[in-house]
Amino acid sequence: MLTADDPLPFPPERVLIAGVTGSGKTTLARRVAQRWNLVHHEIDALHHGPNWTPRPEFLDDVRAFAETSRWVTEWQYTSKGTDSILPVRADLLPWLDYPYQLVRRRLLRRTLKRRVLRTRLWNDNVEPTLWSREAWTGENDIMRWQKATRHKWDERMPRIEAEFPHLTVVRLRHPRETERWLRAAQ
Template sequence: MGTSGAGKTRFAEQLAVIKDLPRFEMDNLHWGPGWTPRLTFLDDASAAAASDSWVTEWQYSAARPILARRAHAMIWLDYSVPRRMYWVARRTLMRRATRASLWDAGLREEPLRTIFTEKDHIIRWAWRTRRNLDQLPGVVEREYPHLVLYRFTSPGQARRWLRTFRSRFVRRLGHAS
């Protein structure tokens, strides 16, 4: 869990590798051609979450109850607003510069001028929603009391947790770390 630019996807990738779990990316399930939401999004999210174990990003309010029913823990990347804004801007500029293809729909970042013309441009969206998760601990306690909430306020905290987690996992498998 985290707002745009917090590093949810990268963190989920790393955790999935460490735990050797399947990972599904919510943006990939959600976005179709022309940046339109896929009609099958909720069905696809339900199917992915139906497996025994998985890792994903906590995104899209319509899918949250589906994920919450099957999840055991939530990791909240609650980094500073300047850090998140820097990361989302850097990521957006890199995607635009490289014309990287995004998700199965093959989407690409729009021209940079759309930052000024599109209300929901990702950088504007990130700024507008930068405080949306400030009440998350209360929401989780009230709506999803079975979830264990881990909150990291810096990338270093998150990296240390992953390293510790990886270390324990590797030792359990009998490998040197």
């Protein structure tokens, strides 16, 4: 496993970004796409159909872009089957392993902003209103989801490294490390 200060052994072509909900995977994916001239496939846009229903074509779309030569995406929907597709093809895995309080604040700020401004997301979906009960309970409670899954990558990473030895993992523990890594990477 590399750190922010280790040079990359190759110019990446297929990048899979891991991290807890709210860590900044999509933001980093956009920046990585620009940095290395890769195509960003936002995985949420592929997954969410109208009315937040999963798109039946989701895994077919993931398989299709994974077979291309130059891409970046976020590692999500592991229980939906992305684990058998994305890490097999990826060559670089930046892992955003930021402090919990930092990602907690980021997610709360993003969630409040989207709900207050009624931000249109994938396939014209909008998060529940700020004041509705459903916004903060059950499957719509993204804050609860983040808390429940915050240790997922710590637990999974040893298995990932063993199962996918071709995958170069870069553990980034703070946004400052991520900035340093991006500046130094070729």
